[in-house]
Amino acid sequence: MHKIMITGNAGSGKTTLSYQLAKILNRQDIISLDKIVWKPGWKLVDKKEKELELAKVTKMQTWIVDGVSKTILEAADTIIFLDYPRHVCYWRAFKRNYKYIFKSRPELPERCPEILVIGKLIKIIWNFPKIAKPIILKHLKENSQKKNIFYITNDRELEAAIDKIKHNQNFAYQSAAHAHGTVG
Template sequence: MRVHITGNAGSGKTTLAKQLGQALNIPVDSLDSVVWKEGWVAASKEERTLGEQKLVNQRRWIIEGVSKTVRENADYVIFLDVPRHICLLRCFKRNLPYLFRSRPELPSNCPEIRVILRLIKLIWMFPSLARPIILQSLDQQKGVVLSQVINLDDLVAQIKVELGAIGR
């Protein structure tokens, strides 16, 4: 089973991925580890492509983040379509303890204070730039769009039913 969890910054991708990974006993990876290098240096296109390929070549996975490559290689896509104001609030709450140090899922020397304006712009532009592309891709893939938190057990059951087998 290969599950991609995508959505805006602050939509709850990491939290849901960890919960789903534990419920399904599937390893979880974050695209942050592929996209960023130490000191908020963006990985080159080649480095990102290689990193994404390494992740999707695994037999079973849950990968959270925004990536066409990951989305196209997933058996199931979960799009967290959360309003901007909620994403902004969640990012503020999530990043406050990490203003001057790296969050656990990020490389070292990536304090949030250095990217706060870029993050706000990303959250604000996501609905017009990335959302339409993700929704269009879901027309051809199995998946679900969630705009609010649902019961994890119900989501696990839905994924298993839609994929037709637990071992896929």
Template sequence: MKLHITGNAGSGKTTLAKKLGHTLGIPVDSLDSVVWKEGWVATSKEERAIGEQQLINQNQWIIEGVSKTVRESADYVIFLDVPRHICIFRCFKRNVSYMFKSRPELPSNCPEIRMIPRLLKLIWMFPYLAKPIILKSLEHKKGIVLNKVTDLESLIASIKASVGKSGG
């Protein structure tokens, strides 16, 4: 299975990916590790393309983040369509403990304090820039749009139940 989890910053991509990876026994990767180098330096388009290709060349995967390449390579896409105010709250809650150090899925020397203005702009503009493209791509792909926490909980419970029935 090749599963892409996408959505705005703070939508719950990493949390859902980790839960599904654990439940399904599938490796989980974050596009943050491909997009960023040490010190919040963005990778070049070429480096990003190589990194994405390495991730999608695995036999099975769960990759979280925003990427056309990953979305097109996935068997299934989950789009977390979470309101911006919730994304901002979640980012604040997540980033407080990483204000002066890197989150585990990021390269070293990427403290959140250096990204706050960019992060807020990204969250605010996501519904206008990325969301329409993602939704359009889902017209031709097996996918699901989730916009409530209860939807996520139901999805995870449903997957756990089906894994339990199949003995996996």
């Protein structure tokens, strides 16, 4: 578990889990893809610059990355897919947005208050199951024998996965949902 990717819908808990794992694993190498994708003022980083930054990340010996990226997904040795229902993601995003409505979250560049992207966030959460989820599931299915995969659909599964990580950091794990063919 050197290169850990935490992926999932907006509001699924990726950043919260990345900090939790960093504490458990005694790691300092948290990288939020939001800081690679966004410039101050919610301006998108150009594609070439983003690809260069992602390439730098993949060459690092260890990392915990939260976000959605095919490049990082392919480079990770451990993937944690937080596949919570939309209503959970909306609720968590609402709580987060309320706190950061007029200021940037710590994992974002300056001048990225949530108020400027609320409409976009609603669409992202709604469209994730149709757009990003199938791509992630395909990758998980194709790599289920080569990588540590955690497919998490609820807080109970998340707690079980965290317990496994706490007790044994060198293992292959798949949630019950994955083992029973729910993934892919």
